[in-house]
Structure formats: structure tokens, C-alpha cells
Amino acid sequence: MSSSAIITIACILGYFVINAVFIKIFGRKQDSLEEFGVGSRSFGWFLVAFAYIGGWYTGSIYTGFFSNAATLGVFVHYGTIYSVTSLFIMYFMAKPVWVLGKVYNLETQADIIGLRYGSQKFKFAFALLTLLFYSPWLIIEVKTIGYAVYAATYSSVNFNIGLIVISAFVIGYSFLGGSRASAIGGLVQGVTFTVVGVLAMYWLIVKTYGGFGDLYDKVEEINSGLLTLGALGGKYWASVLITCTLGGFVLPASTVGLYKAESPRAAKKSVLITPIIGTLISFSLYSLGLGLTTFEDFPADPQSAAFWISDKVGGPVMVGLLGILALAACMSTISIVINCVSVLIAKDLIGTIHTRADRQSLFKYARTLTIIVGVIAIVIATRDIPNLMFMGLAMYDCSAQAFPPLFIGLFWRRANLPGAVLGFAVGCFFGFAGSFFPAAIAWAGGCTGGFVGLVANALIVIVCGFIFKPYARVDEIFDTVRNYKHVYKKRAA
């Protein structure tokens, strides 16, 4: 093993110790489903903000998205924009989601659907489909861990061994500490790739190009197409951006993040730092990637470009640092997703079938499932899965279809079960068809299947709202949200 590899491994191990210490100090005993799934709804705004940042920014921003910045240019900034626009959706949803969660003991996204539309069958189907749509991202992140360790250690540590060891660490603290450990880990990891990450990217940009001005001069001279959307603009750009904006905050873990806040105001207060930090992270990272194809020795595998330039400019210490940044982003996402998915399976799937199971039994199921889900993710990730990133993006188009039943349902009393079921089904159909059979939606003139699905889905929910009767308990649900101050005080007392 080379001395460079030993330096990077030492950096990574040191970072693990820091994580473990923080999680141990600030962790709490896990004794209920509410504590395990939503941290007893007690997180302050700072923890909410960094748990969000940690979960939102995946490790693949240092591999797949970074390579897209190098090969597609400024188009990749759709990620920078929708990270902020989707926070508007979060802001709108914060109060109703939090209040309903508090009053009705909700811990999952499908819980709201079940409550709002009064159907356990729809809740079950919704949970199962969102689980299927969401799972590729878990596999992508686990795989990215293997990739980051392999690249950061100069191929000294085997891809699968790195993947297994680090994923086992994440699964271990998620099992022991539940959503609180995920959030504290997310805080440590989020601060790492926010503060250290942005500074490191800026340093790399200066060292690589001489500064932003030189970067843009060089790109404009050699390949100015990278500085415009070009053929990726127009309807395609519009559909990707709109689908991601609306879909971003209806991902299961994003919605659940709102339950974890100590109040709706704490959830909303996260906007004081989250959007600006998110913009800085994305902008600095994608700017570094933007000009890399102008180098003659740009790697054949563009996914390794971030590690390649770190090594070229900063040597093993910078490679180790980038490895830590990528691992931090992966670990925070994996932990939050595993926690969310295990509670989802326990409560929405097992709990819906096994109606006699009490909350303490569901808590035990959820905890055990953390291990089972984690091990399954590791086993799948060690296999060679072609087009995994494509599948993740395709499934995102389907995940976004949760927006109309969830969002419209939270703000419009007339939204009803037939509209939600039909809209969601049609939306998923278009999302799936657009990705796997693009010819089927060629008539949409360049719009993505996810966007077509969202339009159809929303129209169906609205039209059915005028045709069918709303759910009988809808007034009670809306009044609960409207009178939330009264409800909050009553429960607090």
C-alpha cells in the first residue's frame, strides 16, 4: 500500500471517529416509534436545516453530477435551482404536515395520504410504490461509497470492502440511534461538506484555473457550448426543472423531515441558511467541474474526474479530503433514507396488513428492518447494475407524482380518493413510459414523461374534485390545521 493511500485512509478513519463521538454524545435512548422515526418531534431549526442538507445532497454530486458538470456544462445547474425552488414547496407544506403529524401521530409520508383520503388500501399502495421508486437512490449512494473509497485510496481498498465497512458503520448508528443519530450524523456530515467542501472547491478552482474569470475565459475559448443550455434547453430544461421543483419535497424522507421539527416555525426557520448554503455547495462544485474537459488528460471515466483533479492539484491530502466529503454526503443520505424506509415498511406496509400490531411492536419491526434494509442494499450494491443512475433519475419522475395528491390534498378540501388514486396511477404511468419507452410520449414535443405525468395527475385530481364527493372527515382535518395554535397549546399542556 502506498504512503498516499495510507494518508487518505488515516483521514477517513479520523473522520469516522469524529462522527461516532458526536453521535454517541448527542444520541438518545430509542424506546418508541416516535423517537425512532421522527426524533420525538424535538429538533431545533439548526438540526432540521443540516439534517435536510445532509439528506438532500447525495454523494453522487461528487461523481455522477460532477461528471455531468464537466460534460454537459451549465445544464447541471438545474440542481442548484431546484434545491432552492423546492424549499418553497417545503415552506408551504411545513405547517399542515407538522400539525397533522403532531395531532395524529404520523411518522411517514403515506400516513398523511392515509389520513387525508381515509383509505388504508391507497396508503399501502402509495407506500409500496414510493418505496420502489425511492430504493434505487439508496443503492446508488451505497455504491458511491465503494467508489469514493476506491478512488480516494488510490485503488488500495477494494470497492466492495470499502462499501461494506462504511455502510455497516452507517447501518449500525442508524439502528442504535434512529432518526436522531441520522440527524446528528447529518449535522456533522452536512457541516463538513458545506464549510470544508465549499472552501476546498474554491481552493481547487483557484489552483486549477487561476480563478473564476480564468475558468470562464478558458471554457469560452475551447468549448463555449458548455456555458449555455444549447440543445438541452427549451422544453426539456423546463420539464426537468418543474418536475424536480415539485417532486423534490415529496420524496418520502423530505416530507418526514418536517415531522422532526419542534414546531412549524422551526421547520420554516431552516430557510435562513439552507438555500444559500445549498447554492454555494452546488455552484462551487459544478464550477470546478465545468472546465475540466479542456484538459487533455481528462479521465476516460468522467465519474472519477473530481478525484483526478484533486490528486493532480492537491495530492493525496486533497484526495483524502474529497473522499471524506463524498463519504460525508453518502453517509448522511443513506442514514436518513434507511431510517425513513424502515419506518415506512414497518408502519405503512406491515402495520396496514397486521392491524393488531401496537406501536411498540411497530417500533421493534422498524428497528430490525434498519438492519435488513441495509444488508439488502449492500448485497445489491455489490452487484454490477448497468444504468443504475438512469434508473434513479427515471424513478424520480415517478416519485414526483406524489405531489398532486399530497400537495393539492393538503390545501383543497374537494380533493378526493378517486382523483388521488387515478391521478397518481396515470402520473406514474407517464413517468415510467417517458423514461423507458420515450417514443410513447414523443407527441409531448421534448417534455419529459415526469412532467407530462404531473400535468395529467394534477388535472385528474382537480377534475375528480368537482365530480366526486370529498372524504367525510376532511373538514375535521382542515380545521385541525387551521386551529393549530389551539391544538398545539392543548397538547402541550
Add this chain to the structure above:
Amino acid sequence: MSRKGLYAVSTAVFVAVVFFITFPPITQMLDRVRPRVLGFPFMQFWLLFIPLLLSVWLIIWFVLECRIEDREAAAEAEKGGEKNE
């Protein structure tokens, strides 16, 4: 401004910005390298300006909403005090 008014303005800001950055004729018009703005290529500038603009609006929205909530809570507490007297 009332809470409803604030939400209406925020919705208008959100819709207007999303429309501006996605409506194909507008994006095609902005999709150019020159002129440079503050040293950034033209399109790159917009792709950075839009999220920063929205970030600032989110902060303003939060601050204004907190003020409205606090004002409402104070008015409610005052009402409660009058009733008790």
C-alpha cells in the same frame, strides 16, 4: 400585510420566477455567453442569480411571517387578558 397577503405575494414571486427561468422563449433568449455580467457568462449569471434571489425572498418571507405570527399572538393574549378581567 396579513398572512394571507404574504402567502399570495410569495406564491406570485415563486410562479413568476419559475415561469421566467423555464418558459422556453425566455430561456432561449437568455441562453448566451455574452455579455458577461459581473464577470460571469450571461447564462451562468442567471443560473446563479435566480437561486440567490429566491433564497433572499425565502428569508424575507420567514421574517415577515414571524412578525405577523407574533403580532397575532400578542393580540390574542391581550384579548384573553381583557376577558379574564
